[in-house]
Amino acid sequence: MKTHLNSRRVLQLGTIALAAGMLVNLPGAAGAPNEARSGKAVVDAACIACHGSGANGAPKIGDRKAWEKRTAQGLTSLSRNAINGIRKMPPHGGNSGVTDFEIERAITYMVNQSGGDWIEPIDRSSARSERRGEQVVGLHCGKCHETGAGGAPKTGDTAAWIPRLALGLDPLVRSAINGHGGMPSRGGSANLTDAEMRAAIVYMFNGSAAPPARVGVAGASGPNLRIVEGMTINFGVVSADAIRANANQYPKSVYGAAPEMPDQYYVTVSLFDADNGKRIGDAVVKARVSTAAGAGPEKTLQANALANAPSYGNYFAMAGSGPFQVALRITRPGKPDVIQTQFNFAH
16 A cells, blocks of 8 residues: 555545545645634535535525524534534534534534524633733724723723722722623623733723733722732822922921922832732832933932831922823832833823
8 A cells, every 4th residue: 555645646635525525634734733724614625515505405504594493403512413423414524634613613604604693612622812901902892992982981091990990900800791881791792701801901091001911900099000010000299399388298207308499399109019909118119200302310219108108209300391201110029020111290
């Protein structure tokens, strides 16, 4: 028995197999093992010989009446029949190279081409990587959250998101998963995972200027918030004039001696661990203030504590009305990653 076939012989075998309604995996062909083919691809290669014409009693694609009673059986039942074989249809359509999952996809495709509205199944045998928050928002959430339709908080509108996050991120994610008000469960997209819902909310809260975060809000309050790499960052700016005029509210032990020079502002940052809500007091925080005219020097924000609540701050020159961009670089002992983010500010 020869172990090699010439290219013409391979082509002949492929033509015969397709004519018989079987799917073959030829070398270099699309649909190699371990690559799940689309329902249409499987149908075109393996099912069309019978289901395209209605041969051998097969329900013809597009025949609503023929598919209606089969659709009522559900995907599990139809798939089991196709996998095991039924009447004149052999198991797996006569080809063991078609996976169970590809059969489910092919059936779903034929049902939908025949008046159905089935959701394509997911491959339960392989884990799909979670989509980033930006991707989820672009694909599913932007219709409402980019325009504010139906009262949806807009992406990046921190003031609109803060009241919704008052109890933390987990309750808000749970509410989005279940649906509320005019928002259906999972925003009407049943294939969104819990993790993708969380990532989408974090992205919309941060706005497009910040990278997606890993975990949620904890202990957060105030008008200028950002969630970055498991850390909730609370940002604020106070003029040196206000600090000098309100010594009781801004004690020198925390805010230092306010500079007498004009246009001096105290940039303050509070950090919270998103896992447990506790303030972070062991970080090194550096900041740089920039305008359209250029960037100022980077300074280390001094660690301090007011009522045993750690925070970080230092004075910067901010002449004019702005806008100013305040770039932060945050490091923590034992953690190799540098957390970077930016806040915009105007007087």
